[in-house]
Structures are given as C-alpha cells and as structure tokens.
Amino acid sequence: MTKFDLSEKVxxxxxxxxxxxxxxxxxxxxxxxxxxxxxxKMENVGPVAEAINAEHPGQALAVAAHAGQRADTQALIEQAVAHFGRVDIAVNNAGTNPHFGPLLTAEESHWDKIFEVNVKGYFWLCQAAARQMQAQGTGGKLINVASIAGLSPGPMMGVYSVSKAAVIMMTKALAVELGPNNIQVNAIAPGFVKTKFSRALWDNPVLYASLVERTPAGRMAEPEEVAGIALYLASPAADFTTGGVFTVDGGYILS
Ligand SMILES: NC(=O)c1ccc[n+]([C@@H]2O[C@H](COP(=O)([O-])OP(=O)(O)OC[C@H]3O[C@@H](n4cnc5c(N)ncnc54)[C@H](OP(=O)(O)O)[C@@H]3O)[C@@H](O)[C@H]2O)c1
Incomplete structure (x- = not known):
C-alpha cells in the first residue's frame, strides 16, 4: 500500500x-x-481541524478563505508553506449553485457568483498551487471536484452545469501544460451525494425517488464514497494519471 501513502505530503x-x-x-x-x-467561516472549519488534531496531533490547520477570492486562495498557499513548509496536493472542492430553475431564467448575478467560485476560484488555486509546486521542483497533484452535471446537463442546474464543464476543460488544459513539471491534474465528477449542498434534491420526496430510480446503484452516495478516488489521485499510485475525469455516481450517467 506504499503507493497510496501520503506521509510527508501537504x-x-x-x-x-x-x-x-x-x-x-x-x-x-x-x-x-x-x-x-x-x-x-472559521466557526465551521475550525472544529473540523480540532477534531482531526485530537486524533492525529498537528496534522490539520484550519484557514478561513473565500474560494472565489484570488487573494484568499493565494493566502491559503502562503499559510500552508508557512505552517507545513510545502504544498504537494491541492483540491478545489468548494462550490456553489445559487440558481435552481430553467437556464433561461438565470440572472447575471447567478452567472457571476457561480463562475466566481466554481471556475475562476478553481483557477486561482490551481495557478497558485502549481507555481508553488514548480518552485519546489518535486511535482504535485491538482484535483478539481467537478460534477456529472459537467458531463451531462443537470436538470434545473444549467449555469452550474456550464461551470462544471468549464472545470473539466480547465483540468485537461492544465494537465497538458503541467505534465512536463510532473504535476498531475485530474477531475472528480460525483453524482448525487447526500450533503447540505444537495439538500434540495433529497429533501423533495418526488425528486429523490426519480433520482434514485435512475441510478443503477439504487441510492445516493455518502461523502466518504468520493474520498477513495481523491486519495488515489493524490497518491504516487496516480503518477501517470493526468487529465482524467472520474465519475463517482453509482452509474447514473449511463442511464
Ligand atoms: N453533493 C452532491 O450531490 C454533489 C454532486 C456533484 C458535485 N458536487 C460538488 O462537490 C463539491 C462539494 O459539495 P458538497 O456537496 O460537499 O457541499 P457541502 O456539504 O454543502 O459543503 C460545501 C463546503 O464548501 C464551503 N464553501 C461554500 N462556499 C464557499 C466559498 N465561497 N468559499 C469557501 N468555501 C465555501 C462550505 O463551508 P462554509 O459554509 O463554512 O463556507 C462547505 O465546507 C462542490 O464543488 C459541488 O459542486 C456535489
């Protein structure tokens, strides 16, 4: 299992x-x-770091940062280097979707917010992390959490789907550019995962039943079920895996 070992990695x-x-x-x-x-919000992320550190002393640092703000993403890299000395893996995961409805009803503010966080924010962190990895000269892994909505339009989630398609193409473009630096760039495309973000889907019995019925696995995923592919993509086992898009959707996209 040494190929999946992340000891010494940040x-x-x-x-x-x-x-x-x-x-x-x-x-x-x-x-x-x-x-x-x-x-x-530090009041949200701080307790998670405390809980991790209680079991694994010193292994987690919580930082309050808005994922759509360039200065905040740069500060994340700086704090990681100041505290742990380096950056080996960066996972863009924070996403937003303030518009649920027909695409034609989307306002400019929806496009701006969704692209600020889901696309430009992902780019700012990739850029800052890649520059740090290039300076270190030891390669690295960039992982972007996209969505199956980036592969096939999610119902009532048109702008969000466009943003996740952009994430997938950004991932591929960066994989080409950063290959010579031994930096692998991959995307994860989850299906329906039971989280606060997807509450509108699983809180509505009719919507929930139709989603589950369409999913070959016959259920939604738990967040932990997305972590396995993220571990693989961060590990030395994935040193020759780049530009990929990995669905974790119980087969939903096939139906
Ligand atoms: N759940 C699904 O079914 C599903 C399916 C496909 C893809 N995804 C993608 O998976 C990713 C994670 O979603 P999730 O379902 O795990 O959502 P979640 O449980 O609601 O968690 C979202 C996380 O992002 C943080 N966050 C939200 N906006 C932020 C911002 N502007 N800057 C920094 N942090 C922010 C939240 O913390 P604070 O509130 O403290 O900021 C929270 O930690 C998203 O990119 C989403 O598009 C989810």
Missing part, C-alpha cells in the same frame, strides 16, 4: 468544513498527510 482542501471536502481531508490525514482545510 494537502490543501477547500470547502472542507463538511460534506465531500471534509471526507477527502480526513482520508488524506489517515493516509499520513498534513492538511490545510478551508471554508468561508
């Missing part, structure tokens, strides 16, 4: 105060990594 995970981001951060810590975990 990972940044955004949106890690709950849901998929927290599950990924915990999986990295269990594999030996130190993690810088962020969300907008």
């Amino acid at each position: 990972a940044i995970v955004t949106g890690a105060s709950r849901g998929i981001g927290e599950a990924i951060a915990r999986a990295y810590v269990q594999a030996g990594a130190s993690v810088v975990i962020s969300s907008r």
Whole structure:
C-alpha cells in the first residue's frame, strides 16, 4: 500500500468544513498527510481541524478563505508553506449553485457568483498551487471536484452545469501544460451525494425517488464514497494519471 501513502505530503482542501471536502481531508490525514482545510467561516472549519488534531496531533490547520477570492486562495498557499513548509496536493472542492430553475431564467448575478467560485476560484488555486509546486521542483497533484452535471446537463442546474464543464476543460488544459513539471491534474465528477449542498434534491420526496430510480446503484452516495478516488489521485499510485475525469455516481450517467 506504499503507493497510496501520503506521509510527508501537504494537502490543501477547500470547502472542507463538511460534506465531500471534509471526507477527502480526513482520508488524506489517515493516509499520513498534513492538511490545510478551508471554508468561508472559521466557526465551521475550525472544529473540523480540532477534531482531526485530537486524533492525529498537528496534522490539520484550519484557514478561513473565500474560494472565489484570488487573494484568499493565494493566502491559503502562503499559510500552508508557512505552517507545513510545502504544498504537494491541492483540491478545489468548494462550490456553489445559487440558481435552481430553467437556464433561461438565470440572472447575471447567478452567472457571476457561480463562475466566481466554481471556475475562476478553481483557477486561482490551481495557478497558485502549481507555481508553488514548480518552485519546489518535486511535482504535485491538482484535483478539481467537478460534477456529472459537467458531463451531462443537470436538470434545473444549467449555469452550474456550464461551470462544471468549464472545470473539466480547465483540468485537461492544465494537465497538458503541467505534465512536463510532473504535476498531475485530474477531475472528480460525483453524482448525487447526500450533503447540505444537495439538500434540495433529497429533501423533495418526488425528486429523490426519480433520482434514485435512475441510478443503477439504487441510492445516493455518502461523502466518504468520493474520498477513495481523491486519495488515489493524490497518491504516487496516480503518477501517470493526468487529465482524467472520474465519475463517482453509482452509474447514473449511463442511464
Ligand atoms: N453533493 C452532491 O450531490 C454533489 C454532486 C456533484 C458535485 N458536487 C460538488 O462537490 C463539491 C462539494 O459539495 P458538497 O456537496 O460537499 O457541499 P457541502 O456539504 O454543502 O459543503 C460545501 C463546503 O464548501 C464551503 N464553501 C461554500 N462556499 C464557499 C466559498 N465561497 N468559499 C469557501 N468555501 C465555501 C462550505 O463551508 P462554509 O459554509 O463554512 O463556507 C462547505 O465546507 C462542490 O464543488 C459541488 O459542486 C456535489
């Protein structure tokens, strides 16, 4: 299992105060990594770092950072370097979707907010992390949490789907550019995962039943079920895996 060992590695995970981001951060810590975990609010992300440190002393640092703000993403890299000395893995996970409805009803403010966080924010962190990895000269891993909505339009989630498609193409473009630096760049495309973010889907019995019926696995995922692929993509086992898009959707996209 040494190919999946993250000892001595330093990972940044955004949106890690709950849901998929927290599950990924915990999986990295269990594999030996130190993690810088962020969300907008210290009162949300601080307790997660405290809980991790109670079991794995000194392995987690909480930082309040808005994922759509360039200065905040740069500060994340600086704090990771100041505290742990380096950055080996960066996971863009914090996402937003303030518009649920027909695409034609989307306002400019929806486009701006969704692209600020889901696309430009992902780029700012990739750029800052890649520059740090280039300076270190030891390669690295960039992992972008996209969505199956980036592969096939999510119902009532048109702008969000466009943003996740952009994440997938950004991932591929960066994989090409950063290959010579031994930096692998991959995307994860989850299906329906039971989190606060997807509450509108699982709180509505009719919507929930139709989603589950369409999913070959016959259920939604728990956040921990996305962590396995994130661990693989962060590990030396994935040193020749780049530009990929990995669905974790119980087969939903096939139906
Ligand atoms: N759940 C699903 O079914 C599903 C499916 C496909 C893809 N995804 C993607 O998975 C990712 C994680 O979603 P999730 O379901 O785990 O959501 P979640 O449980 O609601 O968690 C979202 C996390 O992001 C943080 N966050 C939100 N906006 C932020 C911002 N502007 N800056 C920094 N942090 C921010 C939240 O903390 P604070 O509130 O403290 O900031 C929280 O830690 C998203 O990119 C989402 O698009 C989810």
